[in-house]
Amino acid sequence: MKDAVQFKLNGNPVSLEVDPGRTLLWVLRYDLGLTGTKYGCGEGFCGACTVIVDGQAAHSCSLTMKQLAGRHVMTIEGLGQNGDLHALQKAFVEHDALQCGYCTPGMIMRAYGLLLQTPSSTRSQIIERMNGNLCRCGAHKRIVDAIEAAAAQMGGGTR
Amino acid sequence: MKPIDVRPQSLEEENLEFDFSGPNADPGPAFPLHRREFLKLVGGGIFIFCASPRVLDGQEGRRPGREDRELPEDFNAFLRIGEDGTVTGFTGKIEMGQGVVTSLAQMLAEELEVSLDSVRMVMGDTGLCPWDRGTFGSMTTRFFGPPFRAAAAEAKAVLLELASQRLGLPRERLKIKDGAVSEVGGAKTISYAELARGRKILRHVKGARPESAAGFTIMAKPVLRRDSRDKVTGRARFAGDMREPGMLCARILRPPAHGARLISVDTSGALEIEGAQVVRDGDLIAVLHSEPEAAARALAKIKTQFEPSGFSADDKTIFDHLLKVAPAGRVIAEGGKPSDGEEASEYRVDATYLNSYVAHAPMEPHTALAKVEGSKLTIWASTQTPFPLRDAAASLLGMAPDNVRVITPFVGGGFGGKSNIRQALEAARLAKLTGKPVQVAWTRAEEFFYDTFRPAAVVKIKAGMRKSGLITFWDYSVYFAGERGSEQFYEIPNHRTMAYGSGWGASEGAHPFGTGPWRAPANNTNSFARESHIDMLAAKAGLDPVEFRLKNLKNERMRRVLQAVAEKSGWSPARAPSGRGYGVACGIDVGTCVAHMAEVAVDKSTGKIVVKRVVCAQEMGLCVNPEGATIQMEGCMMMGLGYALSEQIRFTGGKIHDVNFGTYSIPRFSWLPQIETLIVDAKDSPAQGGGEPAIICMGAVIANAVFDATGIRLLQLPLTPERVKDALARA
Numbered sequence: 001m002k003d004a005v006q007f008k009l010n011g012n013p014v015s016l017e018v019d020p021g022r023t024l025l026w027v028l029r030y031d032l033g034l035t036g037t038k039y040g041c042g043e044g045f046c047g048a049c050t051v052i053v054d055g056q057a058a059h060s061c062s063l064t065m066k067q068l069a070g071r072h073v074m075t076i077e078g079l080g081q082n083g084d085l086h087a088l089q090k091a092f093v094e095h096d097a098l099q100c101g102y103c104t105p106g107m108i109m110r111a112y113g114l115l116l117q118t119p120s121s122t123r124s125q126i127i128e129r130m131n132g133n134l135c136r137c138g139a140h141k142r143i144v145d146a147i148e149a150a151a152a153q154m155g156g157g158t159r
Numbered sequence: 160m161k162p163i164d165v166r167p168q169s170l171e172e173e174n175l176e177f178d179f180s181g182p183n184a185d186p187g188p189a190f191p192l193h194r195r196e197f198l199k200l201v202g203g204g205i206f207i208f209c210a211s212p213r214v215l216d217g218q219e220g221r222r223p224g225r226e227d228r229e230l231p232e233d234f235n236a237f238l239r240i241g242e243d244g245t246v247t248g249f250t251g252k253i254e255m256g257q258g259v260v261t262s263l264a265q266m267l268a269e270e271l272e273v274s275l276d277s278v279r280m281v282m283g284d285t286g287l288c289p290w291d292r293g294t295f296g297s298m299t300t301r302f303f304g305p306p307f308r309a310a311a312a313e314a315k316a317v318l319l320e321l322a323s324q325r326l327g328l329p330r331e332r333l334k335i336k337d338g339a340v341s342e343v344g345g346a347k348t349i350s351y352a353e354l355a356r357g358r359k360i361l362r363h364v365k366g367a368r369p370e371s372a373a374g375f376t377i378m379a380k381p382v383l384r385r386d387s388r389d390k391v392t393g394r395a396r397f398a399g400d401m402r403e404p405g406m407l408c409a410r411i412l413r414p415p416a417h418g419a420r421l422i423s424v425d426t427s428g429a430l431e432i433e434g435a436q437v438v439r440d441g442d443l444i445a446v447l448h449s450e451p452e453a454a455a456r457a458l459a460k461i462k463t464q465f466e467p468s469g470f471s472a473d474d475k476t477i478f479d480h481l482l483k484v485a486p487a488g489r490v491i492a493e494g495g496k497p498s499d500g501e502e503a504s505e506y507r508v509d510a511t512y513l514n515s516y517v518a519h520a521p522m523e524p525h526t527a528l529a530k531v532e533g534s535k536l537t538i539w540a541s542t543q544t545p546f547p548l549r550d551a552a553a554s555l556l557g558m559a560p561d562n563v564r565v566i567t568p569f570v571g572g573g574f575g576g577k578s579n580i581r582q583a584l585e586a587a588r589l590a591k592l593t594g595k596p597v598q599v600a601w602t603r604a605e606e607f608f609y610d611t612f613r614p615a616a617v618v619k620i621k622a623g624m625r626k627s628g629l630i631t632f633w634d635y636s637v638y639f640a641g642e643r644g645s646e647q648f649y650e651i652p653n654h655r656t657m658a659y660g661s662g663w664g665a666s667e668g669a670h671p672f673g674t675g676p677w678r679a680p681a682n683n684t685n686s687f688a689r690e691s692h693i694d695m696l697a698a699k700a701g702l703d704p705v706e707f708r709l710k711n712l713k714n715e716r717m718r719r720v721l722q723a724v725a726e727k728s729g730w731s732p733a734r735a736p737s738g739r740g741y742g743v744a745c746g747i748d749v750g751t752c753v754a755h756m757a758e759v760a761v762d763k764s765t766g767k768i769v770v771k772r773v774v775c776a777q778e779m780g781l782c783v784n785p786e787g788a789t790i791q792m793e794g795c796m797m798m799g800l801g802y803a804l805s806e807q808i809r810f811t812g813g814k815i816h817d818v819n820f821g822t823y824s825i826p827r828f829s830w831l832p833q834i835e836t837l838i839v840d841a842k843d844s845p846a847q848g849g850g851e852p853a854i855i856c857m858g859a860v861i862a863n864a865v866f867d868a869t870g871i872r873l874l875q876l877p878l879t880p881e882r883v884k885d886a887l888a889r890a
Contacts, residue, residue, distance in 0.1 A: 026451050030408075035400035036393015038571075040522050041603040045820035048522055076393035089391040096383055096790055100256030101390030102522040102571030108391060130828045134820060136522050136572050137256045138797030140831045142790070 005065045010078025020066035025049045027065060028075060036076035036105045040134070047133030050106040050113070051075050057113025076105035079112065087159060088112055091150035092143070099137035107133050111147045119156040123148055200287065201249075204355040205240040205317055208289075209310035209364045236289060236303065238267060238310050240318070244338050244352030246271055246278045248307070251291025251546055252299050253283035254386065255521075255570035255577065256794075257850045258787035259299045261385045265783055266304060269377040270311030270369055271318075273338045273351075275385070283542075283567030285549045293544035295578060295676060297749040297848025300783055304846055305369075312367035321354045372781065372842040379842050381786030386569065396568045398541040399526040403596035406528065407436070408451040409589050410458040411599070412444040413608060417672040417813030418468025428460030438592050445589055447597065455602075470671045470812045477615050478513050481660075484669050485638050488657040492646040500632025500653030504623025508695045511619050512688040514640075514858070514876040515807035516612040516670075518817070519677060520825055523571020524606035527583035528598045529590035536563045536590070540583040543573045548580040552587045574798075575676035579611045604818040611675025612808055614662050616640035618688035628700035630711050637685060639669060644682030644855060647689055648747055649711045671813045678795070679851035682748045683802060683858060687876055690744035690859030694735065695872060703732035704743050704863065716778055720752045720839055721745050724776035727837050728756035735867040740771075742864030744856035749848025751779040752839075755796075755860040757832075761868045763887055766880030768865060770800060770832045775853050778839040781846040785838055792836045792853040799857025800826045805877050 006015045009032070018027060028034045028051075040048030042061050049060040052074040079086045085093070088108050098104045107130070114121055114129045121129070126147050135143065236250045246267050254260040264278040281287050283294075315335060322340035323330045326347045334343050341348035372379060389395035414421065426437045429446050435457035436447045446461070448454035472480040501507075527540040529552075536558060542548050545565040553560040570577060586599040601609070621634040633654040637645050641662030647654065660666045662681050663674040677683075697707035705725045712718055724730075724743070733739065740761065745754035758772040773796050782788045805824040809816040817823035836853075858876045866872050871886040 022450070022452055029400075030450060033402075034393075035396070038397075038523070039399065039600070040524075041820050043603075043819055043821065046522065046603075076391075080392060085388070085391065092391045093383065093387040096387070096786060098256075098384070098387060098390050099258070099790065099794060100522070100572040101386065101395050101569060102397060104390050105393045127828045127831065134522065134825060134827065136520055136574070136798065136825060138794030138826065139790070140797055140826070140828050141793055141834050144828065144831065 005069050007068045007070060008072040010074055016065070018065050020064065022065050023061060024051070024063040024065060024068060024073070025060040028060060034075050034077050038102055038105060040103065040106070045134070046103070047110055048103050048106040050109040050133065052109055052113050052116070055113075055116050057110045074109075076109055079108065081159075086112070087153045088115070088147070088150040091146040091153065095142045095146040095149065097139055097142035097146035099139050103133065103135045107135065107143055111150070114147070115151055115154060116158060119151065119154065121147075121151055201239060203242050203357065203359050205314060205358065205360045206237055207310040207314045207317070207362050207364065208237040209306040210236075236291075236307055236310070238307075238314060240271075240314060240351050240355045242352065242356045244350055244355060246273055246351075247281060248278065249281045249288045250303070250307070251283060251285070251288045252303065253294045253543060253545065253567045253570055255294065255543065255573040257299075257791065258384060258784065259294075261382060262300060262784045262787055263304075263307060264385060265378050265382060266308045267311045269375060270308055270315055272335050275377060275382060277338070283545045284564070285545050286564040286566070290546050293547060293578060294573070295543055295575060297850045297852075300846045301750065301848055304783065306364065308369040309364045309367065312369040313362060313364045316367040317360060317362060318351060318354055322349050325349055325354065378783050379781065379785065381789075382784050383786065390569075397523055397526070397571050398528065398539050398568055399523070399598070399600050401528045401539040401568065403528065403530050406596040406598055407447040407449060407593065408454045409445045409447045409586070409597050409599050410454040411585060412458065412461055412463065413605060414465055415814065416465075416468055417815075418470050419465040419813060420468075422464040422466050425462040428462060429457040431460060432457040436593070438589060440588065440592055443585070443588060447589065447593060447595075451600070468671075468813045472671065473811045474515060474807065474809045478617050481615065481617055481639050481669060484666070485659040486666065488636065488659045491642050491656040491658050493655040495632075495653030497632050497634050497653045497655050500651070501623055503625070503631045505626045506696070506699050507621075507623045508692065508699055509621045510692060510695065510874055511617060512691065512874050514616055514684050514687065514802070516615045516674070516810070517677060517802045517806045518607055518610050518612055518808060518823060519574045519576030520606070520610070520820075520823065521572030521574060521576060524601040524603060525577065525579070525582035525609070526598070526600040527586040528596060529583070529586035530596040531590045531594065534558065534562050536587060538563070538565045538583050538587055539568060540565060540580070540586075541570045541577055542567055542580055542583060543570065543575075543577040544580060548583050551580060552584060555584055556587060556591050574678045575680060576610055579609070579673070579675060581609055603820070607818040607823065608815055609673065611663065611673040613677030613680070613683070613802070614639050614641075614670060614674040616684045618684060620688060620692045622692060622696060624696055624700060626700070628697070628702050628707055628710055630696065635689070637681075637688070639666065640684035641681030643680055644685035644746060644748060648714050648717060649693070649708075650713045651711070671810065672815065678798065679748050679855050682746065682851075682855040683799070686744065686746040686855040687858035687862065690746065690856060691862050691872070691874065694742075694744075694859070694863045694866065698735050698866070701734055704735055705730055706732055708743070708745065716752045717745060717747070717754075720776050720778050721754045723837055723839050724754040724756050724774055727776060727835065728774040730756060735863070736870040737867055740864050740868035742860045742862070742867055744859035744863055746852070746855045748852040748855050751777060751847040751849065751852040753777045753852045753856060755853075755856040757860040757864045759861060759864040759868055761865055761883060763869070766882070766884035766887070768804060768861065768878055768880075768883060770804075770830070770861060772833040772835070773860070774835040774837075776837040776839055777853060778841050779847045779849050779852070780844040781842045782838055782849070783846060788838060788849045789836050791850050793834050795851065795853035796834055796857060797826050797831070799854040800830055800832075803858045803861045803877060805879065807877055
């Protein structure tokens with residue numbers, strides 16, 4: 001049964017006629033054309049589908065549309081502003097913190113969530129909080145370096 | 160990467176200059192399009208065609224059961240200087256994270272003296288690129304790089320020739336720089352765009368010489384990836400991001416175990432889901448729906464009965480099974496008389512090494528979208544082998560290969576696993592059956608189920624030496640891993656290396672499920688066994704492991720690399736076990752010499768190994784992009800921690816128990832050791848492989864470090880806490 005679900009997506013209000021039992025990941029990818037958020041495991045083990053919900057990193061593969069009503073979702077597409085990369089995105093580019101790039105949006109959104117919560121995260125906090133996001137190419141070292149650099153650049157702010 | 164503009168452009172026919180050298184002037188059937196059609200698609204300008212030499216690939220190049228097509232006679236890549244002056248490289252190779260989208264562009268930018276940002280690459284599109292066998296075996300830079308650079312050098316010669324005519328100056332008075340040809344010490348200048356405009360010049364490489372290493376300004380320099388911006392913004396397209404109007408998502412009925420046979424099926428339940436469509440065609444039973452979740456729900460409503468397979472081995476008994484079914488062996492290398500060496504030996508060490516099946520587990524599962532329009536089929540696929548896929552799809556659907564186009568967007572990791580094209584053939588079949596565009600996106604469980612695992616394998620080694628530490632004989636037998644990396648490189652007077660069965664293919668009844676090439680196929684298994692064994696000999700001789708290796712090593716490249724890693728890691732000689740937890744190992748893969756040093760800590764109560772530091776030195780000949788090569792080395796080491804410490808597929812018969820990351824544990828951030836890399840300079844020698852070598856020693860270097868820490872010798876990968884605890888209890 002379809003229902004109207006209203007929420008905020010990357011800063012803009014959205015109203016969707018959708019089965020409220022559907023999963024955010026698939027609605028983003030198939031209904032809204034936001035394919036930056038990736039499927040990796042479907043069970044919350046890999047973090048490829050990480051988005052921000054009300055300021056916290058969350059697995060979009062494990063959230064129903066019903067749970068999202070009235071909340072604010074931010075995806076990788078909403079992180080940059082006016083065509084400018086966010087400090088985290090810049091740091092990933094400058095550190096070559098990616099290879100195949102499939103896990104990258106999830107990594108960046110997880111890191112963004114981390115820095116929203118703990119702006120001046122230490123290296124060991126970064127490693128601990130990123131631990132649920134998997135990268136098979138082995139870019140881990142550079143990802144940690146990039147997040148550290150971005151945190152320093154952001155100086156406690158969100159950009 | 161900017162998309163290439165392939166709109167037809169109007170051209171003056173009289174400007175056509177065909178200059179195909181060689182007996183076969185027509186590109187022929189190896190090329191997907193007829194020349195006229197091709198020229199219409201790619202527009203005007205200056206084209207230089209090149210061919211990599213016929214390469215007798217190692218075993219990783221052979222794909223049993225598929226057509227083993229040779230490279231085309233005439234060319235398998237080309238570059239274009241477009242009418243706007245843009246340099247574009249066209250190749251059937253694909254980008255899956257290994258970074259060739261950057262290093263290949265570097266080659267063109269270097270020779271043609273244009274900025275790297277301005278070079279475009281069109282990759283893995285069978286409609287625009289010439290035939291290519293596939294992207295694997297670290298072959299892109301090694302075999303494809305030299306002709307690609309020669310093509311760029313030829314383009315430079317053509318530009319100088321054209322500029323000489325246009326400017327009325329001899330070629331010696333001209334130089335190229337920043338996309339233009341200009342007069343040396345003068346004011347005359349003409350851009351590539353002006354030279355290429357309104358023309359259509361087609362040439363084969365005739366022998367222009369590429370720049371030598373001494374003159375490099377862009378190659379052999381560290382360069383950041385060119386695809387990062389798209390990848391950090393979510394704009395980069397992978398196969399699963401492709402959409403076509405009216406597209407259906409397919410979910411396919413899978414057996415519970417490999418070898419299980421379908422007895423009965425009732426698909427009526429699936430149709431209770433509104434909008435669901437069921438397709439049955441022989442062994443293929445699928446549910447299609449516009450929403451992926453609805454397709455999954457409908458699939459779950461199908462009732463089935465399967466008859467189990469007769470295969471009974473499991474992850475513990477598989478090794479005995481493999482030894483039992485092993486075919487006759489092949490001699491890989493031999494020298495001297497092993498029996499003489501055996502008699503001359505004063506110390507003797509024999510051991511058997513085991514390793515389990517390991518999954519590729521790329522973060523992007525196999526995905527494809529297929530669309531049939533009239534007599535034409537288009538497939539967007541995550542694949543390492545677009546051309547073999549094109550041919551297989553054409554043959555499956557009874558179409559001419561020319562009518563099938565495979566487009567490869569960015570591939571989300573391959574590691575050998577995406578040479579398996581099953582998902583794309585499923586999508587093609589369903590698109591033909593339904594007449595609609597069909598997406599097949601494997602779930603993680605399907606990805607594990609149909610993965611072509613690194614094969615479980617057994618290695619038996621017998622070796623002996625003098626009390627002085629000189630090895631006198633080496634008798635080596637590898638079962639089912641494959642031969643890559645099995646041939647030892649130490650100075651051993653009497654030796655024999657045998658391989659029984661190959662890593663995949665041919666051996667019917669050996670493995671309960673698919674096996675295939677996995678990053679540096681066979682070499683992880685062989686290097687684990689060889690370097691563990693060398694370490695045991697060193698300990699027996701009472702010598703430091705680095706000193707022992709050098710004592711038995713004459714290969715100059717390997718000596719240099721081993722000494723380099725010892726120096727970089729600050730190795731101080733000690734007999735193992737020293738209690739420090741230091742290990743060393745070395746090996747050769749795809750022409751590259753690597754050596755590793757690792758430092759570990761072992762928790763004796765839990766059996767857990769923590770790898771604290773890994774240092775790797777690598778000599779890979781000319782290194783086109785040191786930044787890219789370093790990233791590959793780091794990635795190899797991090798990925799290698801998995802097969803060394805935790806990764807193994809558990810199974811009973813054809814039933815696979817590990818189907819997601821909840822139980823199949825791959826390396827994570829918390830495993831991150833201090834990683835250090837060193838590329839040993841050899842830029843005047845030919846480029847060797849870079850994407851795989853640094854993974855081959857990870858099993859051995861950690862096992863050797865564990866021995867140094869604890870005195871226990873582990874002969875089976877992965878080195879799980881249970882195995883460590885068992886070995887400690889037995890010690």
